[in-house]
Amino acid sequence: xxxxxxxxxxxxxxxxxxxxxxxxxxxxxxxxxxxxxxxxxxxxxxxxxxxxxxxxxxxxxxxxxxxxxxxxxxxxxxxxxxxxxxxxxxxxxxxxxxxxxxxxxxxxxxxxxxxxxxxxxxxxxxxxxxxxxxxxxxxxxxxxxxxxxxxxxxxxxxxxxxxxxxxxxxxxxxxxxxxxxxxxxxxxxxxxxxxxxxxxxxxxxxxxxxxxxxxxxxxxxxxxxxxxxxxxxxxxxxxxxxxxxxxxxxxxxxxxxxxxxxxxxxxxxxxxxxxxxxxxxxxxxxxxxxxxxxxxxxxxxxxxxxxxx
Amino acid sequence: xxxxxxxxxxxxxxxxxxxxxxxxxxxxxxxxxxxxxxxxxxxxxxxxxxxxxxxxxxxxxxxxxxxxxxxxxxxxxxxxxxxxxxxxxxxxxxxxxxxxxxxxxxxxxxxxxxxxxxxxxxxxxxxxxxxxxxxxxxxxxxxxxxxxxxxxxxxxxxxxxxxxxxxxxxxxxxxxxxxxxxxxxxxxxxxxxxxxxxxxxxxxxxxxxxxxxxxxxxxxxxxxxxxxxxxxxxxxxxxxxxxxxxxxxxxxxxxxxxxxxxxxxxxxxxxxxxxxxxxxxxxxxxx
Numbered sequence: 215x216x217x218x219x220x221x222x223x224x225x226x227x228x229x230x231x232x233x234x235x236x237x238x239x240x241x242x243x244x245x246x247x248x249x250x251x252x253x254x255x256x257x258x259x260x261x262x263x264x265x266x267x268x269x270x271x272x273x274x275x276x277x278x279x280x281x282x283x284x285x286x287x288x289x290x291x292x293x294x295x296x297x298x299x300x301x302x303x304x305x306x307x308x309x310x311x312x313x314x315x316x317x318x319x320x321x322x323x324x325x326x327x328x329x330x331x332x333x334x335x336x337x338x339x340x341x342x343x344x345x346x347x348x349x350x351x352x353x354x355x356x357x358x359x360x361x362x363x364x365x366x367x368x369x370x371x372x373x374x375x376x377x378x379x380x381x382x383x384x385x386x387x388x389x390x391x392x393x394x395x396x397x398x399x400x401x402x403x404x405x406x407x408x409x410x411x412x413x414x415x416x417x418x419x420x421x422x423x424x425x426x427x428x429x430x431x432x433x434x435x436x437x438x439x440x441x442x443x444x445x446x447x448x449x450x451x452x453x454x455x456x457x458x459x460x461x462x463x464x465x466x467x468x469x470x471x472x473x474x475x476x477x478x479x480x481x482x483x484x485x486x487x488x489x490x491x492x493x494x495x496x497x498x499x500x501x502x503x504x505x506x507x508x509x510x511x512x513x514x515x516x517x518x519x520x521x522x523x
Numbered sequence: 524x525x526x527x528x529x530x531x532x533x534x535x536x537x538x539x540x541x542x543x544x545x546x547x548x549x550x551x552x553x554x555x556x557x558x559x560x561x562x563x564x565x566x567x568x569x570x571x572x573x574x575x576x577x578x579x580x581x582x583x584x585x586x587x588x589x590x591x592x593x594x595x596x597x598x599x600x601x602x603x604x605x606x607x608x609x610x611x612x613x614x615x616x617x618x619x620x621x622x623x624x625x626x627x628x629x630x631x632x633x634x635x636x637x638x639x640x641x642x643x644x645x646x647x648x649x650x651x652x653x654x655x656x657x658x659x660x661x662x663x664x665x666x667x668x669x670x671x672x673x674x675x676x677x678x679x680x681x682x683x684x685x686x687x688x689x690x691x692x693x694x695x696x697x698x699x700x701x702x703x704x705x706x707x708x709x710x711x712x713x714x715x716x717x718x719x720x721x722x723x724x725x726x727x728x729x730x731x732x733x734x735x736x737x738x739x740x741x742x743x744x745x746x747x748x749x750x751x752x753x754x755x756x757x758x759x760x761x762x763x764x765x766x767x768x769x770x771x772x773x774x775x776x777x778x779x780x781x782x783x784x785x786x787x788x789x790x791x792x793x794x795x796x797x798x799x800x801x802x803x804x805x806x807x808x809x810x
Contacts, residue, residue: 242712243633246623250643250683253620257658257680258646264657278660320550327547338547340793342554347788349741351759352781355766356557359564359774365573367560401557413800433532462650465743469763483652490656491748503653510648 268500275494288501299502301477302485309396309467309481310460314453316400321407328408329415339412346405350465357398357470361385368394388478391471395479399466407452414448415441454517458510482506561785565589565778572774588779599780601754602761605671606784609746609757610739612675617682617735618728624683625690625727626716630702640691647684655748662749669755677745682735689734689802693727694720730802733795737788758784 269288273281292299328339345353360366363383372378384394418441426436464483467473473480473488482502490499532539564572565588567581592599627633628640658677659668667673697720705719721728743759750756756764762784766777792799 239631240633243627243631243636246627246631246716247639249620250624250687251639253676253680254643254646254683256661257677258649258654261654261657261661262649264661265653268657275660278663320553323546324550324554327543327550330543332547338551340796342551343792343796344558344789345554347737347792348558348785349743349759349788351741351743351762352561352785355762355777355781356561358767359572359778360557360560365575365577367577370575370577401553404554409800427531427533432530434530458648462652464652465741465759468743469767483650486650486652486656487744487748490652491659496656496660499656503650503656506650506653510650514648 265500265503268497269504270501271497273495273497273500275490275496281497284497288498289505292498292501292505298477298480298485302480302482305392305477305479306461306481306483309392309399309463309479310457312396313399313403313460313463314456316396317403317456318407318453320400321404322411324404324408325411325415329412342408343405345401346403346409348402350402351469353398353402354466354469357394357466358385361394385471386475388475391475391479395467395470398470399460399463402466403456403460406456410448410452411445414445418444450521457513461510561778561781564774565782567775569773569775588775589783591776592780592783597754598761598765599783602756602758603784605754605756605761606740606758609671609674609678610736612671613678613682613739614732614736616675616679617686618732620679621683621686621690621731622721622728623716624687626694626720628687628691629694630699631712640687643687644684647681651681651744655744659748667749669750669752671755673749674746674757675739677749678739678742679735681742681745682731682738685734686731689730690724690727693724693802697723726798727802729795730798733791733799734802737792740788 268281270283270285271281272284272287324342328335328342332338348356361368361384363369363381363386366384368384369378369381373381382390384390422440422444423436426440431439462483463481464487467479467481467484468487471479473484486499486502486506489495489502563579563581566584566586567578568583568585568587571578571582594600624643628636662668662673667676701719701723702715705715710718740757741759742757743763746757747760747763750760753764762777762780766773
């Protein structure tokens, strides 16, 4: 029976393969992909196209259909005169780099420790994930309370350890507001790095580690020459993802400071939102969006180039 | 000492475990304290929330703040209900539309497959705030502002890329032989997907559902911009409006509400995270 069964299977496989390349497959592909593509076109690509079109007009949210073409006027103003835009770009880059650096280092430390054999390891792993599922708005409300100038626990703790003499008015101070927001953001995102790096560490082959050990490689050497190379792909992917995500971050900053005090936490997403929905300058907001997209494109291009080499 | 490449921590187990314990305690304090503080404050009378030095553990425990929230028909209960409807809707729609697409990318052969997949994945990269500039006017024109359908549609579009990518990974893990056998028995493509693939990749569907649910539940930007009526607000814009403005200093109430809002997501996530991690890994196999 064996040979004939395998013959039937091989035949079936042949038919299966030959049918796959035919017309019917294309028809099914259209059918299966249509819902997803329709949604993406309506909600993402069509609005995106409109943004491109609006960026060369003086469109206003309150007076639809009255926009006129103004060429590159928006861009000219943005690049040459808009100081807040410049501040927003600088702040966004700073916010992103600090958040990714902080979240990555803490997440990596946690992943390394929670990868060791520890009592209650699974419970600790579970607890460490909590910050990630707390909604951004609630993270922001917690931040407002904990960093509150008078009654916040952060000031109280810093004073108890004699690190500061007087309460810091975190959200009323040009030098401190950004740091409060970054700490909150790092807290919120650390679990993501931990989760991904832990998953990567678990697939790290034990025999390679053992071999390195036998060859006399110390802890640091093993980390540098075995662990890091093994994780390099995961690291590349999560840092790229998080750079892009943090560049887009809106919830946390909008809820805590709305960009203030005096633009000290003004980031691109908040500035764009303000232009679009507070000042109703759809055209101008669209121009910001276009520059932003160009920057994103450049970043992706160089990142992919760097990844390939 | 540590800088020397042949220094092996494993040879000093006591030093290693002490160092690790210290770092772990500090990090866990950082991770856990805010959540603890939220819980603690939510159980205090509001005047105790202003105490300096802070009352780490509530002196008088009260459930009044929770009661206030749960009785708040026009505020909390309304936001919560909207959140549940919209998030469940988003989870459901995401699964339904991403399922066949994930299968198509895993198994079907068609032109421009790679390009299409790239376009779908790239759509995740676009900043939401850019989309919303004109999505608002589009919604105004097609009368989708202030509607559940409009919110669900917007949230779904942002969970589609990741969902498709994840489900593609799951579909690829289904042995092709099973599909072939069904094919030989006269099953059509749709039949294979419905009867063979879907039952086998339930974990993937759970992962997609969870991911989309959390996205919708936590989203502020879309929920804020695409609704104008108070009774259509979901939790994030509802909380923003209530506690960053009018009732800014009702810390205890605010945190009781926050606990009630965060609890479902924590329970869902801790309970189902293994599916999500499997999903991430399945997607990454052929990333």
